[in-house]
Every structure is written in structure tokens, then in C-alpha cells.
Amino acid sequence: MGLSTDYLGIPDWVNKPEGYQAGVTVRYNQNIFKTAFWGSEPGVGNPEENGWRFDDELYDLTSQTHTQEAKIIAYIPTWRKTEGFDYANEKIYQNITHGIISFLMFEEKNLGEFTQTSVNDVNEILDDVVTTGHKNNAKILIALGGATDYGFLYLMEKIGNNPSDPLLPQTVNKVVKFINDHSLDGVDLDLECWWAKNPGDPDQGGRPTGDPHPAGLGLTKFAERLKQALPLGKTVSAAVFATSWYGNNYDPKLADYVEWIGVMSYDLTGASDKSPVGPHTKLFSIREQKAYIPEQQEKPWPALPERPPKPDDNPIISVEDSLWYWSNSYFVNWQTKGQGLPRNKLAFGVPTYGYDFAYKKDQDPQSHEIPPGYKVIQYKDIVRNYPYSDTAPDANIKELGSTPRPDFVSHVPGNYPYAHNIYFETPETAVEKLKFLKYVGVQGVIVWDITGDDWQGNKSIIKALYQAKDLPVDLSAISGFYTKKQQYPNVPVGVEKVSQAAPV
CATH class of the missing domain: 2.10.10.20 (Carbohydrate-binding module superfamily 5/12)
Known part of the structure; x- marks a missing residue:
């Protein structure tokens, strides 16, 4: 449809x-x-x-106005240097329009000050990224915040509650100086820590539309002042969550002060213990949710605390659903209306990783804790272990087996009937996503992250995106998408079958 x-x-x-x-x-x-x-x-x-x-x-x-030249915006995490990742690989920067070094983080107690650890980590890769990026005509930004930066949350909350707080101009000046001192092209604002930090702390999600979190209001004021203070031509951008649970925490006026808002339309499944099993970055809305029930860890669905229970309804959210929430003025859900932002202010997510729903997550390399949710596998490891995975039907690999369930579903009897059940992005699904987004007038895509892609082989997701970024799109193209959408099987590969992407 x-x-x-x-x-x-x-x-x-x-x-x-x-x-x-x-x-x-x-x-x-x-x-x-x-x-x-x-x-x-x-x-x-x-x-x-x-x-x-x-x-x-x-x-x-x-969709009357289509995007002619899409942005390919890729995040560059600092913590892969110890794994031997080559941040000076020219091939990377020849295939992106913008690179975002991630993350420069804030102290939790001394608000407005950068953590020395994050400064050191950024400095470790800064020269390689900026020099190689600029040599290959890629703009390089610095990202503030990230998934563990509660200092950024506390800082923005303080500013939101008191916009005249002197911390605002002091922090703006500090960020502007960092950008200018290191020849960076701008800053990306990644306010993400809406979840509880400690057991017993309240989760910050679930607000109704039109009632932004104080930190969301502070983020808008911060972006406004950064835009005023930065030299002409420097970029201010932001990243936000894809769905209303945390999306309503942001102030829609943020769009007035940034070049783009990157909607993190990945991790739509997999990121929590209560996640359903299924694709984590599916392009089109999934009409037959029940088709995924046979492969759930908990059946028919895990109970979600943030949603009123409904029969056969534990939605596997799609990129299209998040597009509607952020930009279609008629979107409505249980938290009331969507954000209604202009589509030419948005970019949407492409991951270079997948989730294996047979296992829980590994230890986080930064916090050294085991985060909630299912196991993350980088795309480069998927294509190394499964030679035909770059063309796997429905971007899904199922390998039969009998696997003890993750401890957060240990109450479910019996083993999980797969050795692996991996949902991910492929070059084909990524390009299909980009073409659709260009047709509806979105600026482009944000990619998390460059280090997960296949730079050693010939199956790169990011390279495929870059080659497609300037291709024209018209009605015949979107008709083809929807024809293919209807051809995609709603029912995943059955337990008695295995994906053609056989393991090495």
C-alpha cells in the first residue's frame, strides 16, 4: 500500500x-x-x-518535492582504535558526505565541562579523521552526548529549567572553541540518556506530545545559541529517537536551529529485554505482526510496560512508522499526535550491524557493563561468517539449533530453536531505503557506524549508499518499491528451514 x-x-x-x-x-x-x-x-x-x-x-x-543530492552522514566512534580500525582509510571518506566523531561527553557533577577521558579518546583519532576527511571532501563534525552521557542530560535539563543560567553561554563558548581549534565543520547534538541510570530511578519516556522534557527544551536553546555563535558555514545537527516513547521528550522547535535532525530508526527491535524478535530497521510498516509470533522468545509477545496490552499487538516498528510520527501531521498513537516536522529537515537511520535474537548482548566496551537486549553483531562480521548474507532474503539469517535462552527470558521453558536468528541491513535494503527517503523529500541517511561496514571486501553498505545518493527517483521507482514490498514475505523463514546465507 x-x-x-x-x-x-x-x-x-x-x-x-x-x-x-x-x-x-x-x-x-x-x-x-x-x-x-x-x-x-x-x-x-x-x-x-x-x-x-x-x-x-x-x-x-x-511527495511533490524529491531530494536531488542525499547526504550520507556516518558516525565515527572513537573506541575502535584499540581494535586496530584504520581511521585514516581514504576509502571511508570517499563514500560519505559527513562524518561525525562520537562522542565528546560531559561531566556529571561539574556541569558544562568535558570529561577528560572523552577528550583523550577524541584526540586519539581527531587528526586522522579531520585530515583524511577534508582531503576527500567530507565534512567532519563532533558529536556531543551519546547513550551513556548523563552529564549532557543534566546540563540540558538545567538550561531548560533556567535559560538564563550562565552555564549556557559558557558551554556554547567551550564547544565553539573546540570546533574552531580543531578545524571541525560543526557539531551534532546527541541527547539520548532518557532511561534510568540506577535501579529505582524513573524512566524519562512516555510523555504526551506537546510537553517536551526540560532537557529537550534546553537542547533547543543550546542549538539556537550554537548556531548564533558558530562561524557562517558551520553545521549544527541533532540525533533523536525514532518513536514517541522518547521522541516526545524533544522540542519540535529544535528543527529551527539545526541543519538536519537524524532520526535513529534502528534498534527498533533488539535494544531491550522486552523487545519482540524481528527486523530492527525494516523500511515499510509491517501489516501482519502475527507472522513473527513463531520466532518470539516469549509468546505470543513479550509484555511491554510502556504500552497498554492489546491482542496480537507488540508492534515491530518500521522506518516508515517513524517517518509518519516525525512528519505526518495526521499521525496519532496512544501518546496522542506526532511531531509534524518538515521532511526536508530529517534524515533516517541505516545500521551497519544486526541483532542475533538467540543471545543477549556482550559487555559494553565503554561502560564495561552488559546492556539490556539482544546480541549486536557488526555487518562486517556477518558477511565474513555468512558468505551470501549481503543478499539474504529479508536481511535475515536463521540457523537451526537449540540455544539456552538469555537470562532475561529464562522463565520461558525450553531452548530457543535457533543457533542464530540475525536481522540486519544489507546494501540492497539500505539503497532501497535511501531511494524511498529521497522520494519523500528527506535529506538523507545517518549511518551507525563506519567501523561496522565491510571496508576490506566488496560488500560495503556505505559505498552502495554513496553510489545511489544522486540517482534520480520518480513515481516508477516508488511503485517498484511498493511492488517489492508486497512481494516480501510477511511470514519469516519457518523453523524447519534455514536461510540460504549458510555459515562458513
């Missing part, structure tokens, strides 16, 4: 004094709506009282 020709038999909405009862489907303002309960006019009033729910977008009608 997604084109007007897919809905030829669906009537347009018309005003009826008696309204519409549950179970009705209509076309309205180039979108498709269904009634969950009695509805008046789609998109009007309180969604708790008006039962119309956005269901699909008619892209051939809504």
Missing part, C-alpha cells in the same frame, strides 16, 4: 451529521484513515474522542 492506485475502491470522507462507526476506511487529504471507534472528521479534535486513525499515506500525492 502507499499509492492512490492501491485504494481505488476506498471512498473519500464526506461530512455526516451522524459520523462514522468503527471499522470504516476512507481517503482524506491524501491519506488513508480507519475508525477505531466512532469518528467525526479525520485529524480534528481530541483523538481520545474522535476515533479516526491514520493508516497509510498516498505518497504519489503527498
Whole structure:
């Protein structure tokens, strides 16, 4: 679905004094709506009282402006140097438009000061990245924050609660000086630590739309002041979560002060102990969620504390779902409406890693703790271990076996019937994603991260993206996407079968 020709038999909405009862489907303002309960006019009033729910977008009608030259924005983590990663590899920078060194972090107690450890880690790779990047016409930014930087959260929260706090100009000046001193091209703001730091601490997610977290308000003020203070031509950008649980913490006015907002539309499964098993960066909305029930660790689905339980509903979120949340003004969910940002302010995620849902995560190289969720495998390791994985159907590898369940699902009887069940991104799915995003007017993609790609072989995801970034897209292309979308099997490979991507 997604084109007007897919809905030829669906009537347009018309005003009826008696309204519409549950179970009705209509076309309205180039979108498709269904009634969950009695509805008046789609998109009007309180969604708790008006039962119309956005269901699909008619892209051939809504997407009038396409992206001509897409950005390929790749994150460059500092901690791979000890593994021997070559940060001066010219091939990397010949295949990206922007590289973002990650991360420069903040002290938790001495707010506004960089941690010396992160400064040292950044300095270890800075010269190689900036020199090689600029030599190959890639812009190089520095990322602030990251998944473990509570100091950034506390700093932004303090500024959000008091925008006149002297910490704001002091920190802005510190960041601007760092950028200028090291010939960087800008800064990326990665405010991510919305989860509890210690047992018993509250999670920061679940806010309604229109009520940003104080730290989200502080981030907007920080971006505004950075944009004012940086020399002309320097970039301010930001990264945000893909879904409303944490996405509503951000202030939509942030878009006014950044060149792009990178939506982290990966880890849509796999990142938590309560995650369903399934693709973590699927392009299109998955209509048949039940097809994934046979491969769940907990059946029919793990219970999600942040969602009211519904029959057969533990959604495997897609990139398309996150696109709608961030940019379609008619999007509604249980946290109320979406953000409604312009699509030309957004970029969406492409991962160079996958999740193996037979195992829990390994120890984190920075915190030395075992994070929640399932095992992460870099794409370069997947293609090394499974020679045909770069063309695996549905970007999924299933290898039969009998594996003890991760401890967080140890209450489930019996072993998991796979030795491996890996969902990941391939060059084909990444390019397909980029073409779709170009068609709907998105700036490009953010890639986490350069170190996970296959730079030693000929199966690079990032190189495939770069080669496709300037290709024209038109209606025939998006029609092809949707034809292929319908051809993708909703039911994953069964337990009795194994992916063609056989292990070495």
C-alpha cells in the first residue's frame, strides 16, 4: 500500500451529521484513515474522542518535492582504535558526505565541562579523521552526548529549567572553541540518556506530545545559541529517537536551529529485554505482526510496560512508522499526535550491524557493563561468517539449533530453536531505503557506524549508499518499491528451514 492506485475502491470522507462507526476506511487529504471507534472528521479534535486513525499515506500525492543530492552522514566512534580500525582509510571518506566523531561527553557533577577521558579518546583519532576527511571532501563534525552521557542530560535539563543560567553561554563558548581549534565543520547534538541510570530511578519516556522534557527544551536553546555563535558555514545537527516513547521528550522547535535532525530508526527491535524478535530497521510498516509470533522468545509477545496490552499487538516498528510520527501531521498513537516536522529537515537511520535474537548482548566496551537486549553483531562480521548474507532474503539469517535462552527470558521453558536468528541491513535494503527517503523529500541517511561496514571486501553498505545518493527517483521507482514490498514475505523463514546465507 502507499499509492492512490492501491485504494481505488476506498471512498473519500464526506461530512455526516451522524459520523462514522468503527471499522470504516476512507481517503482524506491524501491519506488513508480507519475508525477505531466512532469518528467525526479525520485529524480534528481530541483523538481520545474522535476515533479516526491514520493508516497509510498516498505518497504519489503527498511527495511533490524529491531530494536531488542525499547526504550520507556516518558516525565515527572513537573506541575502535584499540581494535586496530584504520581511521585514516581514504576509502571511508570517499563514500560519505559527513562524518561525525562520537562522542565528546560531559561531566556529571561539574556541569558544562568535558570529561577528560572523552577528550583523550577524541584526540586519539581527531587528526586522522579531520585530515583524511577534508582531503576527500567530507565534512567532519563532533558529536556531543551519546547513550551513556548523563552529564549532557543534566546540563540540558538545567538550561531548560533556567535559560538564563550562565552555564549556557559558557558551554556554547567551550564547544565553539573546540570546533574552531580543531578545524571541525560543526557539531551534532546527541541527547539520548532518557532511561534510568540506577535501579529505582524513573524512566524519562512516555510523555504526551506537546510537553517536551526540560532537557529537550534546553537542547533547543543550546542549538539556537550554537548556531548564533558558530562561524557562517558551520553545521549544527541533532540525533533523536525514532518513536514517541522518547521522541516526545524533544522540542519540535529544535528543527529551527539545526541543519538536519537524524532520526535513529534502528534498534527498533533488539535494544531491550522486552523487545519482540524481528527486523530492527525494516523500511515499510509491517501489516501482519502475527507472522513473527513463531520466532518470539516469549509468546505470543513479550509484555511491554510502556504500552497498554492489546491482542496480537507488540508492534515491530518500521522506518516508515517513524517517518509518519516525525512528519505526518495526521499521525496519532496512544501518546496522542506526532511531531509534524518538515521532511526536508530529517534524515533516517541505516545500521551497519544486526541483532542475533538467540543471545543477549556482550559487555559494553565503554561502560564495561552488559546492556539490556539482544546480541549486536557488526555487518562486517556477518558477511565474513555468512558468505551470501549481503543478499539474504529479508536481511535475515536463521540457523537451526537449540540455544539456552538469555537470562532475561529464562522463565520461558525450553531452548530457543535457533543457533542464530540475525536481522540486519544489507546494501540492497539500505539503497532501497535511501531511494524511498529521497522520494519523500528527506535529506538523507545517518549511518551507525563506519567501523561496522565491510571496508576490506566488496560488500560495503556505505559505498552502495554513496553510489545511489544522486540517482534520480520518480513515481516508477516508488511503485517498484511498493511492488517489492508486497512481494516480501510477511511470514519469516519457518523453523524447519534455514536461510540460504549458510555459515562458513
